[in-house]
Structures are given as C-alpha cells and as structure tokens.
Amino acid sequence: MAKITVLGRRNSNNVIPVMWTIDELGLDYERKNYGGTFGGTSDPEYRAINPNGTIPAIVDNGFPLYESNAIVRYLCMNYDNEVLMPKTKQEFAIADQWMEWYKATLYHVFHPWFWSIARTKQAEQDPAKTRELKNKLDRLLLILDHHLSRNEYITGNSFSMGDIPLGVAINRYFTLNEEEQNLAALRRWRDLLATRAAFKKHVDFPFGRSFEEFARLERDGAAG
Numbered sequence: 001m002a003k004i005t006v007l008g009r010r011n012s013n014n015v016i017p018v019m020w021t022i023d024e025l026g027l028d029y030e031r032k033n034y035g036g037t038f039g040g041t042s043d044p045e046y047r048a049i050n051p052n053g054t055i056p057a058i059v060d061n062g063f064p065l066y067e068s069n070a071i072v073r074y075l076c077m078n079y080d081n082e083v084l085m086p087k088t089k090q091e092f093a094i095a096d097q098w099m100e101w102y103k104a105t106l107y108h109v110f111h112p113w114f115w116s117i118a119r120t121k122q123a124e125q126d127p128a129k130t131r132e133l134k135n136k137l138d139r140l141l142l143i144l145d146h147h148l149s150r151n152e153y154i155t156g157n158s159f160s161m162g163d164i165p166l167g168v169a170i171n172r173y174f175t176l177n178e179e180e181q182n183l184a185a186l187r188r189w190r191d192l193l194a195t196r197a198a199f200k201k202h203v204d205f206p207f208g209r210s211f212e213e214f215a216r217l218e219r220d221g222a223a224g
C-alpha cells in the first residue's frame with residue numbers, strides 16, 4: 001500500500017481529524033507542514049492540490065483530495081478496518097448527518113467563539129461578544145448532548161468515523177471550559193474518546209488556550 005501524504009500543520013482543528021482517522025486505520029503516511037506560520041498554501045503546487053489554499057489536503061497514490069470530512073469518509077470507504085466504517089447504511093447516514101451538522105451548523109458558532117477567546121489577544125477581547133457566542137454554542141451543544149445521553153457513541157453502540165471531527169472540537173470546548181457543569185453526556189463521550197491511543201497521539205496535545213499560549217507554542221515549533 002502506497003504512503004498517504006497529508007498536507008497540513010498538526011495543530012489544526014481540521015487536520016487533526018484526518019490524522020486521527022489515519023491512525024485508527026493503521027495507514028502508512030507522511031505529513032508535510034503547511035498552513036499557519038509554515039505557509040506554503042499559496043504555492044502553485046499546493047493550489048493544484050487544493051485551490052482553496054486551506055488545510056488539510058491529502059494525496060493518496062496520486063489522488064488529491066481536500067475538505068477534512070470528505071477525506072475522513074474517503075479513507076474509511078477505501079481502507080475500512082471495521083473500526084471506523086459504520087456497519088449499516090443507516091448508521092453511515094447517522095455518522096454522516098452529525099459530521100455535516102458539525103460543519104454546516106455548529107462550526108459557524110464554534111469557530112468564532114474559539115477565535116474570540118483562544119486566538120484574540122487578551123486586550124482585544126470582547127467579553128460580551130464571547131458570552132453571546134458561548135450562549136449560542138451551548139444551545140446547539142444541548143442537541144448533541146441529548147443525542148449522546150441516549151447513545152454511547154454518535155452512531156449508537158460503536159465508535160465510528162462519526163465520532164472523529166466532532167470529538168476534536170468538543171475536546172477543545174472542554175479544555176477551554178474545565179469547570180463546565182452542564183453537558184454531562186457530552187463530557188462522558190469526550191472522556192471515552194480520550195481513552196483511545198490515536199486520540200492521545202493526535203488530539204490530546206496543547207493547542208493554545210489563549211493567543212499568548214498559542215504564540216509561544218508556535219515559537220517552540222509545537223505546530224509541526
């Protein structure tokens with residue numbers, strides 16, 4: 001089996017799900033640093049692979065692909081090891097539904113909220129705006145919490161690809177909200193995911209809980 005090339009820095013919210021997936025599937029890979037302080041995403045060679053100039057992208061035996069959720073699904077469909085691929089078409093549809101819900105609904109609130117506290121200098125933060133975003137985010141997360149109060153994992157009893165992209169975002173949520181008392185089912189699920197070796201390797205590392213910490217991590221080369 002040829003080596004898969006992943007293009008993207010290791011601390012990106014959208015690269016991490018791809019790395020987690022590759023590890024669960026036991027695939028041979030190399031990762032090249034692109035994006036953030038590494039740059040490279042405007043190079044013509046990169047744009048030929050991903051004309052959006054965003055990370056991640058992969059090249060699998062000459063086949064280029066971008067959009068992190070699409071990459072996760074492609075890898076599962078192509079290299080299923082009976083861990084990540086949902087067992088039935090309906091379970092696949094549920095996993096897919098939640099992956100889409102993450103990108104199409106949650107991300108539009110999660111990302112500005114995350115940016116407002118973890119990627120904005122302390123002096124430039126707007127606490128009222130952050131609170132408003134957090135309230136919106138928590139209302140959305142109640143929907144996922146309700147689902148997980150009745151299901152051990154996203155598709156039911158088994159871990160699957162559906163747990164991966166959301167698992168990365170929810171881990172960041174709880175890392176930034178250690179005192180959070182609500183969303184108990186969501187926390188239980190995050191803690192369950194955190195026991196997986198691939199989670200420990202690709203998700204559970206400092207991502208920078210503040211702009212200042214992020215800048216320090218970047219300086220120390222933690223992104224690569």
Ligand SMILES: N[C@@H](CCC(=O)N[C@@H](CS)C(=O)NCC(=O)O)C(=O)O
Pocket residue numbers: 012013014015034035036041053054055056066067068069
């Ligand atoms: N919908 C895209 C979003 C990709 C995206 O926005 N990636 C961010 C990183 S999380 C990016 O490319 N940022 C610019 C950079 O890192 O240079 C996906 O899921 O792959």
